[in-house]
Each structure stands twice: as structure tokens, then as C-alpha cells.
Amino acid sequence: MTSMPDFLHIDPTARRVSLDGRNPAFYSDPNRVYAALHQHCPTFFWEEQRQWFFTGYDHVNALLRDRRFGRQILHIASREELGLAEPAAHTAHFDLAERHSLLEIEPPEHTRLRTLVNRAFVSRHVEKMSGEIEELANRLIDRFEKDGQTELLSSFADIIPVTMIARMIGIPEEMGPQLLKWSHDYVGMYMFKRSRADEDAADRSAKEFADYVKTVIAERRANPRDDLLSHMIHTEHKGQFLTEDELVSTTIVLLNAGHEATVHQIGNSVRIILESGLDPAAMFADAATTERTVEETLRICAPVHIFQRWALEDVEVDGVTFKRGDKVSLILAAANLDPNKFTDPLTFKPERNEGANLSFGAGIHFCIGAPLARLELNIVLPLLFKRLPGLKIAAPPVVKDVYHFHGLERLDLRW
Known part of the structure; x- marks a missing residue:
């Protein structure tokens, strides 16, 4: 039996849950809460979020693929019809950047955008970057190896994913720190209980980000290169080219999604490996x-926890009736801990082989950057432990208050 955390209140009969998503006791160790939900109430109405949530592996997996649900709703219904408020004026720049985001649109627009971008992210193209990833990781370790200690996020994890995705798209590498700042502000819009200050920062950064991307687009229009941005500008799909707004939205989402989650996952993975007490040499003995x-770290400490969907029609799931225009939430990280799918799910077992985790989603919105993220993790994690034998955690890691993302404030290591 899983003990119930005292900050979690579950009414299994009514399937209602009360939980403060900003409580450090929750976001520091959400897996304990997910285990209690699986035991008592895997499908539930979260009082504070005023929404239904699904945690069961089969439900989450099926709903991610269910075309009765989608990432947008205004393509089939008006705001008046659905009783939705008008967009806020102070987030207009953010909303514009999101309007054509791959994460937020449905076919046929999604199909057209994704088709143009997809070719760059398929495994055979991404694998050509192996040498570059390894060279960059070694160069970063060279800088701090002799110190006997480092803060891993700032010296290593922050740098690798943003550098690689910038190279791939065609953004100068020296923009890395600025991209990180814009991205951190931007994803603040997805946090639970975001403040007006968070919204203002996200809108300001969305405008700066978009303005910068437009300057690079103008350069690539005049002087195409062998990069993804040039490819997106100059390639047509069924006679159509991407518009300026589509190019900006797509570039921003690729830069954000291409590094934010992987930064978190490098930190999460190193932490879980070191805290397990198991031998890293055995975990990384061969490919x-x-x-x-890597898949087990993605399962047990996923970097993105929740994806939402709109009901596109009246539909019933697990005894819950949804009307067109209702929003539902799928907790990917909880689905990865479903005891009906994974034995002893809260235990880190690097040898586990019980099926796919859902950390990258599923269906038409399956993470386009998954091959790149997996390649980066499969290269940099073994390298880190090989280059720094005797690696230990030097100070208790603190989890960031950015739920529904999951990552560390910092990870202090010594060897």
C-alpha cells in the first residue's frame, strides 16, 4: 500500500482530488503522489485545476492518439459558442508566436508543417550529429574535469542541447545564453498558477524571440544555407510555402522543445543514477x-509531465462524460508509473524492458525531437560517468518550481 501524503486529499468515490501544484512537497517528489493516485483514483477531477486528469497508462496512451481530442478547438467552434474569454491583450505577442506552433495545431495545418520539418529529425539524419555531440561534451568536461567539482546544469546540461538545436536550425551558437533566457521566460506560461509577472516576461521574450528569428529568416531568404531554417523557407508542400508567421512559430517551438526538456532530463538522469547506488559502469557497458x-530514466523522471487536449465532440472516457470544448489533462509521467504496466514502478531498474514510456507523447503530436533527445542522452550520460569516475552528489538537489515541467535548480557534483 502507498502511504497518502498529508497534502493530498482524495475522494475515491466522487473521483475528486485536492492538491496544490505549487507545494514543494508535491513538485519535489511527484512520483509519490502519482503512486497514491494509481492506487485510489487513476482518473480524477483536480479541484484546484478545475479539470479531469488521466494517469492510467492505457488511457493516456489511447487519448494521445484519439482523434476525438485535439490540441486546438477554435478550428471547429467559436469562442462565443464555447464560452471562452477573449485572449488577453498583455499576452498578444506570446499568442501570435503560439498560433502556428506544431504543438498547438491540428491537421491539415499540422500535417503540412510537420511534413516540412520532419525530414530533418528522422533518426538517420540526427545520427550524423553523433560526432559533434561527443566532441562538444568532451570539450565541456575538459573545462571542469581538473576542478574535482562542478554545477552540472550551467557547465554542461544547459549548453549541449541548445548548441545542437541551434546548429541544426541555423542559429549562431553564441546566441545560446540568450535563447535560454527567452525560452525560460516563454515556458513560464505553462506553469501552474503563473503570475501576471510571468505572463509579462513571457510576452516580452516572445516578441524579442520573434523579432530575432525574423532577422535570421531574412538572411536565409537572401543567402540560403544547408540548415533547417533554409529548408523550411525554400521548400514547398503541395504548392505552398510556409508564411512568415508559420516560420517564426515553428522555429521558436523547435528551439524551445529542442533543448528545455533535454536540459532537465540530463540533470534528472544523472541524479537518479547517482542516488540509485547502482554501478554506472554496468548501466553503460554497451549500446x-x-x-x-536512458529509457528507464525517461520513464521514472520524465521532464514534461502533462499534456492537455480539447474534446472535439461529446465523448465518454472511463465513465466520465465530456462535452465538445471541455479540456482534459494527461499526466505522461504518471502513466509511466502505472503498476498495471510496470512492475515495482517507483524503483529505478536500468535493466527494465517492459514496453515504451510515454515521456515523448504518442500519436500525431509525438515529440518531433525525440530522436535528437535520445541521441544526446545516449552519448552524454555514458561519457560523463566514464570521464568522471567516482562522481557523487555534493549537495542535496533542489527541484525547480516549474511544474508541470520537472527539472533541477542546480546539480552540484564532485569526484
Whole structure:
């Protein structure tokens, strides 16, 4: 039996849950709460969020693929019809940047955008970057190896994903720190209980980000290169080219999604490996064990926890009736801990081989950057432990208050 945390209140009969998403006891260790939800109430109405949530693996997996649900609703119904408020004026720049985001649109627009971008992210193209990833990781470790200690996020994890996605798209690498700042502000819009200050920062950064991307687009229009941005500008799909707004939205979402989650996952993975007390050399003995270890870290400490969907029609799921225009939430990280799918789910078992985790989603919105993220993790994690034998956690890691993302404030290591 899973003990119930005292800050979590579950009414299994009514399937209602009360939980403060900003409580450090929750976001620091959400897995304990997910275990209690699986035991008592895997499908529930979260009082504070005023929404239904699903945690069961089969439900989450099915709903991610269910075309009766989608990432947008205004393509089939008006705001008046659905009783939705008008967009806020102070987030107009953010809303414009999101309007054509791959994460937020449905077919046929989604199909057209994704088709243009997809080719760059398929495994065979991404794998050509292996040498570059390894070279960059080694160069970063060279800088701090002799110190006997480092703060891993700022010296390593922050740098690798943003550098690689910037190279791929065609953004100068020296923009890395600025991209990180814009991205952190931007994703603040997805946090629970965001403040007006968070919204203002996100809108300001969305405008600066978009203005910068437009300057790079103008350069690539005049002087195309062998990069993804040039490809998106100059390639047509069924006679159509991407508009300026579509190019800006797509570039921003690729830069954000291409590094934010992977930064978190490098930190989460190193932490879980070190706290397990298991031998890293055994986990990274060869390509097969490395791959299993990486997938197990993705399962047990996913970097993105929740994806939402709109009901596009009246529909019933697990005895809950949804009307067109209702929003539902799928907790990917909780689905990864479903005891009906994974044995002893709260235990880190690098040798585990019980099926796919849902950390990258599923269906038409499956993470386009998954091959790149997996490649980065499969290269940099073994390298880190090989180059720094005797790696230990030097100070208790603190989890960021950014739920529904999951990552560390910092990770202090010594060796």
C-alpha cells in the first residue's frame, strides 16, 4: 500500500482530488503522489485545476492518439459558442508566436508543417550529429574535469542541447545564453498558477524571440544555407510555402522543445543514477544497456509531465462524460508509473524492458525531437560517468518550481 501524503486529499468515490501544484512537497517528489493516485483514483477531477486528469497508462496512451481530442478547438467552434474569454491583450505577442506552433495545431495545418520539418529529425539524419555531440561534451568536461567539482546544469546540461538545436536550425551558437533566457521566460506560461509577472516576461521574450528569428529568416531568404531554417523557407508542400508567421512559430517551438526538456532530463538522469547506488559502469557497458538505462530514466523522471487536449465532440472516457470544448489533462509521467504496466514502478531498474514510456507523447503530436533527445542522452550520460569516475552528489538537489515541467535548480557534483 502507498502511504497518502498529508497534502493530498482524495475522494475515491466522487473521483475528486485536492492538491496544490505549487507545494514543494508535491513538485519535489511527484512520483509519490502519482503512486497514491494509481492506487485510489487513476482518473480524477483536480479541484484546484478545475479539470479531469488521466494517469492510467492505457488511457493516456489511447487519448494521445484519439482523434476525438485535439490540441486546438477554435478550428471547429467559436469562442462565443464555447464560452471562452477573449485572449488577453498583455499576452498578444506570446499568442501570435503560439498560433502556428506544431504543438498547438491540428491537421491539415499540422500535417503540412510537420511534413516540412520532419525530414530533418528522422533518426538517420540526427545520427550524423553523433560526432559533434561527443566532441562538444568532451570539450565541456575538459573545462571542469581538473576542478574535482562542478554545477552540472550551467557547465554542461544547459549548453549541449541548445548548441545542437541551434546548429541544426541555423542559429549562431553564441546566441545560446540568450535563447535560454527567452525560452525560460516563454515556458513560464505553462506553469501552474503563473503570475501576471510571468505572463509579462513571457510576452516580452516572445516578441524579442520573434523579432530575432525574423532577422535570421531574412538572411536565409537572401543567402540560403544547408540548415533547417533554409529548408523550411525554400521548400514547398503541395504548392505552398510556409508564411512568415508559420516560420517564426515553428522555429521558436523547435528551439524551445529542442533543448528545455533535454536540459532537465540530463540533470534528472544523472541524479537518479547517482542516488540509485547502482554501478554506472554496468548501466553503460554497451549500446544496448545504455539505451535501456536512458529509457528507464525517461520513464521514472520524465521532464514534461502533462499534456492537455480539447474534446472535439461529446465523448465518454472511463465513465466520465465530456462535452465538445471541455479540456482534459494527461499526466505522461504518471502513466509511466502505472503498476498495471510496470512492475515495482517507483524503483529505478536500468535493466527494465517492459514496453515504451510515454515521456515523448504518442500519436500525431509525438515529440518531433525525440530522436535528437535520445541521441544526446545516449552519448552524454555514458561519457560523463566514464570521464568522471567516482562522481557523487555534493549537495542535496533542489527541484525547480516549474511544474508541470520537472527539472533541477542546480546539480552540484564532485569526484
